Amino acid sequence: MTNLTWSRGELTLLKNCPACKHHIDYEPIYKRGDDEKLMPEEWHIYNCFYCKSFFVNPRPSENSLPALYRDYLTHKPVQREAVFTSSSIFWKLVRGYLSKQLDIRFDQKSLAIGGFVA
Numbered sequence: 001m002t003n004l005t006w007s008r009g010e011l012t013l014l015k016n017c018p019a020c021k022h023h024i025d026y027e028p029i030y031k032r033g034d035d036e037k038l039m040p041e042e043w044h045i046y047n048c049f050y051c052k053s054f055f056v057n058p059r060p061s062e063n064s065l066p067a068l069y070r071d072y073l074t075h076k077p078v079q080r081e082a083v084f085t086s087s088s089i090f091w092k093l094v095r096g097y098l099s100k101q102l103d104i105r106f107d108q109k110s111l112a113i114g115g116f117v118a
């Protein structure tokens with residue numbers, strides 16, 4: 001291990017294949033950035049000459065690994081639709097209508113009269 005860093009933490013430099021432990025005496029097969037272009041790094045992808053495993057080297061250290069994924073869409077809060085969350089009179093009426101017509105239950109208040117207005 002050396003003190004290499006990437007934009008979000010430390011890097012771990014492997015001297016051996018993480019799968020078969022054979023000494024890395026071959027070159028990376030290609031270099032690339034992340035799909036979302038969120039980080040400046042160019043990662044080196046290796047394909048082990050001995051066991052054919054693919055791995056990135058150097059790679060984010062264990063404690064900086066979560067930072068790699070923090071911007072991905074799966075980790076952003078979900079934006080709920082106004083029909084479920086809005087407290088405006090309009091959406092209360094809409095919820096009232098939907099509750100009556102389709103028997104949908106809402107967490108937010110709805111106005112039963114919405115079922116008749118529509």
Ligand SMILES: [Zn+2]
Pocket residue numbers: 017018019020021022048049050051052053
């Ligand atoms: Zn290997």
